[in-house]
Amino acid sequence: MTTLARHGWVLAGRSLAKSARNPGPAVNAIVTPTLFLVLFLYLFGGAVSGSTGDYLQYLFPGILVMGAGLAGLLSTGAGLAADLRNGVTDRLRSMPIARVAPLLGSVLADVARYLVAVAALFAVASLLGFRPQGGPVAALAAAGLAVTFGFALSWVAVWIGALARNESAVLAFSFIALLPLQLGTSLAAPVATLPGWLGAWAGVNPVTHAMDACRALLAGAPAAAPVTATLLWSAGLVAVFCPLAVLAYTREG
Amino acid sequence: MVTSSEFGFEAFGLVKRFGRTTALDGVDLAAPAGTVLGVLGPNGAGKTTAVRVLATLLRPDAGRAAVGGHDVVRDAARVRRLIALAGQHATVDDELTGLANLVLVGRLLDLRRADAVARARELLDRFDLTEAAGRRVATYSGGMRRRLDLAASLVGRPRVLFLDEPSAGLDPGRRDELWRTVRRLRDDGVTVLLTTQYLEEADALADTVAVVDRGRVVACDTPAALKRVVGGQTLAVRPADPSDAPAVADLLARVAGRPADRAGGELVVPVDGDAVLLDAARALRDRDITVAEFALRLPSLDEVFHALVGSTKEAA
Numbered sequence: 001m002t003t004l005a006r007h008g009w010v011l012a013g014r015s016l017a018k019s020a021r022n023p024g025p026a027v028n029a030i031v032t033p034t035l036f037l038v039l040f041l042y043l044f045g046g047a048v049s050g051s052t053g054d055y056l057q058y059l060f061p062g063i064l065v066m067g068a069g070l071a072g073l074l075s076t077g078a079g080l081a082a083d084l085r086n087g088v089t090d091r092l093r094s095m096p097i098a099r100v101a102p103l104l105g106s107v108l109a110d111v112a113r114y115l116v117a118v119a120a121l122f123a124v125a126s127l128l129g130f131r132p133q134g135g136p137v138a139a140l141a142a143a144g145l146a147v148t149f150g151f152a153l154s155w156v157a158v159w160i161g162a163l164a165r166n167e168s169a170v171l172a173f174s175f176i177a178l179l180p181l182q183l184g185t186s187l188a189a190p191v192a193t194l195p196g197w198l199g200a201w202a203g204v205n206p207v208t209h210a211m212d213a214c215r216a217l218l219a220g221a222p223a224a225a226p227v228t229a230t231l232l233w234s235a236g237l238v239a240v241f242c243p244l245a246v247l248a249y250t251r252e253g
Numbered sequence: 254m255v256t257s258s259e260f261g262f263e264a265f266g267l268v269k270r271f272g273r274t275t276a277l278d279g280v281d282l283a284a285p286a287g288t289v290l291g292v293l294g295p296n297g298a299g300k301t302t303a304v305r306v307l308a309t310l311l312r313p314d315a316g317r318a319a320v321g322g323h324d325v326v327r328d329a330a331r332v333r334r335l336i337a338l339a340g341q342h343a344t345v346d347d348e349l350t351g352l353a354n355l356v357l358v359g360r361l362l363d364l365r366r367a368d369a370v371a372r373a374r375e376l377l378d379r380f381d382l383t384e385a386a387g388r389r390v391a392t393y394s395g396g397m398r399r400r401l402d403l404a405a406s407l408v409g410r411p412r413v414l415f416l417d418e419p420s421a422g423l424d425p426g427r428r429d430e431l432w433r434t435v436r437r438l439r440d441d442g443v444t445v446l447l448t449t450q451y452l453e454e455a456d457a458l459a460d461t462v463a464v465v466d467r468g469r470v471v472a473c474d475t476p477a478a479l480k481r482v483v484g485g486q487t488l489a490v491r492p493a494d495p496s497d498a499p500a501v502a503d504l505l506a507r508v509a510g511r512p513a514d515r516a517g518g519e520l521v522v523p524v525d526g527d528a529v530l531l532d533a534a535r536a537l538r539d540r541d542i543t544v545a546e547f548a549l550r551l552p553s554l555d556e557v558f559h560a561l562v563g564s565t566k567e568a569a
Contacts, residue, residue: 087344
């Protein structure tokens with residue numbers, strides 16, 4: 001297990017070195033949620049909460065979940081698909097390392113990028129006036145939970161990338177799949193205010209649980225139920241999609 | 254200390270199909286430890302597929318293969334500890350520097366960071382890539398990528414090395430360098446499988462040559478025995494003045510004891526040894542015939558196949 005962790009870390013370093021040379025996707029994954037934050041805040045703040053200040057307290061936790069995973073998923077799957085068509089995969093697969101190690105590397109690199117995105121989003125939000133009512137420990141817990149959920153979602157992205165092995169197909173598919181996942185949630189307004197069909201979807205969407213959990217933690221409100229739901233969903237996603245991703249990755253082609 | 258005699262490889266009756274295409278149709282290959290097996294064949298003969306099965310990248314549909322006594326399917330993890338692969342499509346990362354590529358391989362082979370860097374620098378130096386070490390591989394020439402690829406394969410000091418058309422795209426000087434590297438590896442006890450499209454390369458490096466065509470091994474023997482079957486060397490002479498061609502044909506037939514063929518402005522005759530070369534040169538001088546080209550050649554792949562497929566047909 002320690003060997004696997006070390007190999008995963010080495011391969012994450014490879015992915016991050018590439019990110020440093022080609023920072024576009026990583027920067028994009030910070031800029032996109034920031035844009036959503038600013039746009040929604042000033043477009044809907046008055047209408048939803050009566051003031052932008054109150055709305056920021058509501059909106060930011062959802063944006064945090066978006067930044068810690070969702071916004072970066074596009075490039076994760078596409079990057080892995082590109083890797084699979086690259087000869088490096090042949091070398092990795094003929095080496096005495098676990099089959100899951102290259103995928104773990106990709107996911108760990110994502111986690112590192114999510115941590116940067118989360119820090120950047122906290123900085124932007126505090127400039128706009130956001131204050132975590134639950135205190136610094138709860139804020140760290142919210143950040144940790146958002147990144148944990150992002151880690152779980154990364155396995156889905158890695159599975160899609162390994163399955164499709166085609167960057168543009170992955171991008172097109174992920175873009176369409178991400179819209180309802182990100183927006184069909186409690187991101188911009190409470191689920192109870194959504195029309196029936198959308199509310200039903202938002203109610204089962206695990207992203208809603210993660211956003212509700214972060215919102216409760218940051219507000220200092222009771223958070224046990226949504227936090228538990230988020231952790232269970234995260235564990236479930238990893239349990240299902242990690243083996244599927246390894247299968248897709250080791251498939252001959 | 255294990256002895257090198259344990260680290261050969263063998264394959265029996267390998268079959269591999271991709272959809273309706275049969276890439277391998279019952280291939281047997283073997284190399285005792287510390288020898289070089291040349292796998293000679295045209296594009297699409299199944300050379301790369303055979304290498305990928307032995308390197309644990311593909312599962313055979315039938316047959317079995319073992320490296321160092323370990324089955325490539327059931328014991329793939331053990332096999333991977335012994336082997337390295339330098340592919341036809343260089344298996345290095347374009348977006349990383351040459352140094353970072355080699356360090357990555359070293360780290361994944363559980364070298365400590367400092368050891369991985371030292372080993373990487375040593376190999377970069379050996380393959381004349383020190384100056385390019387800090388540049389992204391995307392900026393490398395084709396030949397530099399091939400050398401880096403080979404260097405990456407050697408990081409872990411493999412006992413069995415698979416080289417898939419390693420000289421494709423190398424200029425002649427670099428090819429000689431590659432040949433020296435392969436010979437040195439064999440001297441160190443490494444077992445090498447090398448695929449090639451050139452009899453010349455197989456002849457220069459291999460202890461045994463397996464000729465493959467359409468997923469089958471059509472001949473497997475030492476280079477010397479193979480050359481006996483396919484007619485060994487050919488003497489080719491191109492007279493400076495094309496009107497001398499009949500006279501040259503005549504004298505070649507006399508010194509070689511066989512009729513010469515005319516191909517374009519060139520006359521070619523199979524010869525049994527290089528002694529004929531001197532006789533031919535002397536005869537040309539005696540007649541004051543000047544030549545534009547005068548060469549002793551190994552048969553081309555086409556000629557090898559012509560001879561081998563012809564002979565197997567006769568045998569059948």
